[in-house]
Amino acid sequence: MGKIRTAVVGLNMGLAHAHAFKKSERSDLRWVVDLDESKAAKTAEELGCNYTTDWTKILDDVDAVSLCTPHHLHAPQALQAIAAGKHVLLEKPLANSEDDCLSVVQAAEHKGVTLMMAYVVRYLPAIRILKEAVDSGKYGKPISAQVWVQGFLNPMPGTWFASKEKLGGGVLFSHGCHYIDILLYLLGEPARVAQFGTRVGTEWMEGEGTSHGIIEFKSGALAHLVSSWGMKYTNTPAICQIHLTEGMLQLNSDLWTVEAVTGKGTTTLFERPQELESSIDVNVAFEIEHFLQCIETGNRPETDGHEALKSHRTIWAMDSSAGVQVTL
Ligand SMILES: NC(=O)c1ccc[n+]([C@@H]2O[C@H](COP(=O)([O-])OP(=O)(O)OC[C@H]3O[C@@H](n4cnc5c(N)ncnc54)[C@H](O)[C@@H]3O)[C@@H](O)[C@H]2O)c1
Incomplete structure (x- = not known):
């Protein structure tokens, strides 16, 4: 090939x-394609490739396409690319509804093309190390995980980010989905979920800009995820901490360093190799290699459509959890 x-x-x-x-x-x-012609032209010049503003015109000249467009365009664009027999790497989320997700998954299977969700965090080396450490049993059984995905987005009223319909929900679906995927990857199948969201501080968004979600896993372990686009000032201890019966595993906010805390002290299980810079380009390269390898081998991507649906279904269940009214 x-x-x-x-x-x-x-x-x-x-x-x-x-x-x-x-x-x-x-x-x-x-x-490279963008509706903004100057952006497309500048990128094409930098990378030595062609550019256009009409992505449908390139389909005859490619084997695979990466769709990094607003969420409401994922399903229609993926379906069009798949119908043309192209392998598709789709930025998260897969699509904004279960029906749309299933249509895309089924179309790719029917056409025999590779469909992969660009869950960039899943392919980071540190996540592999964390998974091995959890699965090894060396630190005992998982009890409780906490994830902090706290940031601030400058208000963008009137954009697709502000529209609940176009974004597909709020911050939990849009950004938290990476970490719901990671929690399911690390801790197994969810049993029950709950979530509260608020628009306080992110009133420019129709969906929630801050979310507290809880998952109870079939194993009995619990997880709590805070995700926000409204937090200007943060000082979180890490991205993720997992407390187990015999230790605590931590993924630091750099997304590279994995530490284990036990009765013997703190051990660094993994760090960023010095030759790799800390950048989004380096992080994305891991998922891109996996996508290309899957096309070459015909193997299913680790984050195929079915795997993506697990995290999306978990979030949709979280969204519909109502909580209990308090009367004092
Ligand atoms: N993995 C991550 O960490 C991460 C981070 C940011 C965004 N994303 C995902 O990437 C996708 C895009 O998000 P973004 O933040 O880059 O959005 P954005 O709105 O900032 O950029 C989208 C770009 O797509 C272009 N575009 C829109 N419709 C188009 C079309 N029909 N044809 C060609 N170009 C078109 C726009 O002109 C714009 O330049 C989303 O799925 C988002 O969730 C992922």
Whole structure:
């Protein structure tokens, strides 16, 4: 098989995809696409490829396309690319409704093309190390996990981020989905969920800008995820801490350092190799390689459509949990 002819549609988050496709020996980056012609032209010049504002015109010239566009466009664009027989890497989330997700998954299976969710965090080396440590039993049984995904987005009223329908929900669905995926990956199947969201501090968004979610796993372990686009000032201890019966495992906020705390003290299980810089381009390169390898081998991506649906269904169940009214 020769190099896989690739294209990237949507050049904000998609810039990292384009750089990774350009760097990969498996890929021939042929097109970058954006509605903003100057952005597309600038990226094309930098990366030495073609550009256009109409992504449908490139389909004859590529084998695979990376869709990094607003969420409400994921399903229609993925369906069009799949119908043309193209492998699809789709930025998260897969689509904004279960029906749309299932249509995309079924279309890819029917056409025999690779469909992968760009869950960038899942492919980071530190997550592999964390998974091995949890599964090893060395630290005992998981009791409780906490995740803090706290940041601040400058208000963007009137954009697709502000629209609940276009975003597909609020911060939990849009950004928290990475970490719901990670929690299910690390701790297994969920049994019960709950969630509260608020728009306080992010009134420009129709969906919640701050969310507290809880998962009870079938194992009995619990997880709590705080996700926010409204927190200007943060000082979180880590991205993730997992307390187990014989230790505590921590993924630091750099997304690289994994530490284990036990009665013997703190041990660093993994750190960023010095030759790798800390950048979104480096992080995205891991998922891009996996996508290209799956196309070459025909293997299912680890984050295929079915796997993506697990995290999405968990979030939709969280969204519909009502809580109990308090009367004092
Ligand atoms: N994995 C991550 O950590 C991460 C981070 C940010 C965004 N994302 C995801 O990336 C996707 C895009 O988000 P973003 O923040 O880059 O959005 P954005 O709105 O900042 O950028 C989207 C780009 O797509 C272009 N675009 C829109 N419709 C298009 C079309 N039909 N054809 C060609 N170009 C089109 C826009 O002009 C814009 O440049 C979303 O799925 C988002 O969830 C992922």
